[in-house]
Amino acid sequence: MTNRSKIKGMDKFKVQIVFVSVFAILGTLGLGYTTADVANGQSPTTTGPPIHVSDFEVVPVQQHLGDNKSDIFAPSYPYRGDVSDTFNFTVDSTPIGSAYLLIQVYGSYFQGHTITINGQNVTGPNGSFGSTGYGNWATLTVLLDGDILNQGQNTIQFLRNPYTPDNFVIDNVVVNWRHQLPQQ
Numbered sequence: 469m470t471n472r473s474k475i476k477g478m479d480k481f482k483v484q485i486v487f488v489s490v491f492a493i494l495g496t497l498g499l500g501y502t503t504a505d506v507a508n509g510q511s512p513t514t515t516g517p518p519i520h521v522s523d524f525e526v527v528p529v530q531q532h533l534g535d536n537k538s539d540i541f542a543p544s545y546p547y548r549g550d551v552s553d554t555f556n557f558t559v560d561s562t563p564i565g566s567a568y569l570l571i572q573v574y575g576s577y578f579q580g581h582t583i584t585i586n587g588q589n590v591t592g593p594n595g596s597f598g599s600t601g602y603g604n605w606a607t608l609t610v611l612l613d614g615d616i617l618n619q620g621q622n623t624i625q626f627l628r629n630p631y632t633p634d635n636f637v638i639d640n641v642v643v644n645w646r647h648q649l650p651q652q
Contacts, residue, residue: 519649520564525557527641533581533628534635540575545637552626552638561647562619567612568644569624576600576636580629585616587623600636617645 531552532545546553569583569590579599583591590612600606626638 518651520646521649522644522646523559523561524642524644525559527555527557527624527643529555529624529626529638529641531626532635532637533626535628535630535633536635539635540637542574542637545639550628550630554623554625555641557622557624557643559617559619559622559643559645561645563614563617563645563647565614565646567614567617567646569608569610569612570642570644571608571610572605572639572641573600573608574605574637574639575603576606576634578629578632578634580632581634581636582627582629583610584625584627585612585622586618588616590616612645617643 529552530545532540532542532547533550533552534540534547535549537547571583577599581591582589590610600608622643624641624643628634628636
């Protein structure tokens with residue numbers, strides 16, 4: 469092969485590399501394309517439905533309610549008798565629609581206990597919760613109407629039915645609500 473044909477081959481190879489490089493750059497620029505509205509600092513209009521998402525807060529209650537302090541050996545759960553402490557939790561967005569609680573309870577075998585949120589009884593249609601089974605852990609679900617939770621600070625408290633010999637432990641409560649994502 470002469471030097472001249474080698475040079476022509478090299479030139480052809482350089483042209484191919486330049487072509488591929490330009491094509492790759494243009495392709496990359498195409499991925500970064502923006503609308504005229506966004507380029508001029510205006511928000512694009514969204515036509516889709518609002519997006520609702522779920523959020524939650526874990527409230528570590530960890531209390532022992534009952535009529536007999538020594539009925540359950542739970543030294544890390546303070547005994548409170550018939551009424552638990554009041555616990556605060558924060559809902560950091562505007563709740564929409566219904567919400568729910570998931571409550572970890574150990575050893576409740578009677579019905580009739582009450583949960584209040586922001587001073588309102590929220591314990592089901594019959595106004596009570598309980599009966600996880602003596603000596604068993606269970607997760608109870610309590611549905612909340614849409615007007616119970618407030619954006620910001622909220623309170624939760626548990627009241628034992630004093631007409632039962634029930635002794636039980638409440639561990640954690642998960643408060644779950646929905647809210648709307650801001651549209652962009």
